[in-house]
Amino acid sequence: MSRVRSAAARVAPPGRVRIIAGSLRGSRLAVPDLPGLRPTPDRVRETLFNWLQPLLPGARCLDLYAGSGALGIEALSRGAQSVCMVERAPTLVAALRANLDRLEQHAGTVVQAAALDYLARAPQPFDVVFLDPPYAADAWSAAATALRPWMAPRARVYVEHPAAAPAPPLPAHWQALRSARAGAVGYALYRVDTLG
Numbered sequence: 001m002s003r004v005r006s007a008a009a010r011v012a013p014p015g016r017v018r019i020i021a022g023s024l025r026g027s028r029l030a031v032p033d034l035p036g037l038r039p040t041p042d043r044v045r046e047t048l049f050n051w052l053q054p055l056l057p058g059a060r061c062l063d064l065y066a067g068s069g070a071l072g073i074e075a076l077s078r079g080a081q082s083v084c085m086v087e088r089a090p091t092l093v094a095a096l097r098a099n100l101d102r103l104e105q106h107a108g109t110v111v112q113a114a115a116l117d118y119l120a121r122a123p124q125p126f127d128v129v130f131l132d133p134p135y136a137a138d139a140w141s142a143a144a145t146a147l148r149p150w151m152a153p154r155a156r157v158y159v160e161h162p163a164a165a166p167a168p169p170l171p172a173h174w175q176a177l178r179s180a181r182a183g184a185v186g187y188a189l190y191r192v193d194t195l196g
Contacts (some may be wrong), residue, residue, distance in 0.1 A: 007145065010093075014035060014104065016028065016031075016185060017029040017039045017068050017070050017072060019043070019070075019074055019077050020042060020045055020046050020049065020074060021049065021074075021077065021078060022074070022076075022078040022079065022102055023077050023078075023079075024073065024076070024077035024079030024105075025077065027073075027077075027103055029068060029069060029070060029073060030095055030098065030102075031066045031068045031069075031095060032083045032091045032092060033086075034091060034092070034097050036090070036162050037067060037092075038067075038166060039067065039068040039070045040068075040070050040071055040132065040160060040185075041182060041183070041185060043117070043182045044127065044160070044161070044180075044182050044185055045070060045071065045074055045159055047180055047182075047187075048071075048158055048187065049074055049075075049078055051177075051178055051189050052078075052128060052189070053078065053154065055077075055128065055156060056075060056078045056080050056128070057079035058079070058080075058081045059075070059079075059081060059127040059128050060080070060081055060082050060124075060125065060126050060127050060128075060152070061075045061079045061080045061082065061083040061084070061085070061126060061127065061128040061129070061130070062083075062084050062086070062126040062128070062129045062130065062150065063075075063083060063085040063086065063130045064086050064115045064118070064119075064129060064130060064131055064132075064133075064143060064147075065086070065087070065115055065130075065131070065132050065133045065134065065139075066085035066086055066087040066092070066096060066110070066156075067092060067132070068092070068095075069085055069096045069099055069100075069128040070110075071096070071132070071158070072084075072085045072130065073099065073100070073103070073105065073108065075128065075130075076105050076107055076108050080107070080128070080152050081107060081110070082107045082108070083107065083108045083109070084108075084109050084111060084126075085108065085109065085110045085111070086110075086111045086113055086115055086118045086132060087110065087111075087112065088112060088113060088114045090112065093110055093112045096110045097110050104156075113172035115139065115143055116131065116139070116142060116143065116146055119147060119150065120146070123149040123150045124150065125150065125151065125152035125155075126150055126151065126152060126155060127152045127155055127156070128155065128156050128157075128158070129147060129150070129151070129156070129158070130157075130158045131143055131144065131147075131154065131157055131158060131159045131160070132158070132159070132160040135161070135162050138168075140159065140161065140168035140169070140170065141168060141169050141170065144157075144168075144170050144171055144174070145171065148171070151192045154191060154192065154193060155191070155192045156177075156189055156190065156191055156192075157174065157189070157190045157191075157192060158187065158188075158189055158190075159187065159188050159189075159190065160185060160186070160187045161185075161186050161187070162185070162186060163181045163182075163183070163184050163185055163186040164184065165186075167179070167186065169189065170190065171192075173192060173193060174190040174191070174192055174194055175189055175190060175191045175192075176188055176189075177189045177191055
């Protein structure tokens with residue numbers, strides 16, 4: 001879920017988030033106009049999914065703070081086998097389900113729960129995880145620790161954070177593969193080589 005807006009990063013207004021590529025290219029996502037909601041900018045998503053494209057076909061993905069659903073639905077558009085979107089806000093949950101139904105994306109599921117409550121359940125392995133908590137929550141480290149049993153071997157984790165702040169502290173076994181900035185957004189892709 002995204003919580004800061006930046007013209008430099010080309011953040012679309014609510015209701016105008018579009019899917020960039022794949023089978024749903026050009027589709028628009030209906031996004032509620034909620035205070036603080038910040039869909040991941042087009043420019044950032046384009047770079048991220050260029051990084052992930054070789055891994056996405058058949059991948060099992062977890063969008064842990066789903067918000068607008070832009071990351072999860074983009075992953076489905078580009079060939080992910082399945083995407084689980086976790087979101088606690090009822091208005092966003094309803095919008096996510098409506099978007100999946102309208103786009104006939106039956107491989108996408110929505111779970112209404114707080115992220116850490118969801119991660120306290122019995123784990124299942126995911127190949128790609130999107131970790132973009134509300135910036136004010138400072139939840140990166142707690143979520144990263146709780147994710148440990150949910151990672152498939154050599155899983156990839158996308159982390160988004162404020163560009164003006166240092167990258168959040170993450171587990172030592174997460175290897176940074178790529179990182180970039182776009183306006184107010186800093187982001188990176190990690191590989192989890194071991195669950196040790």
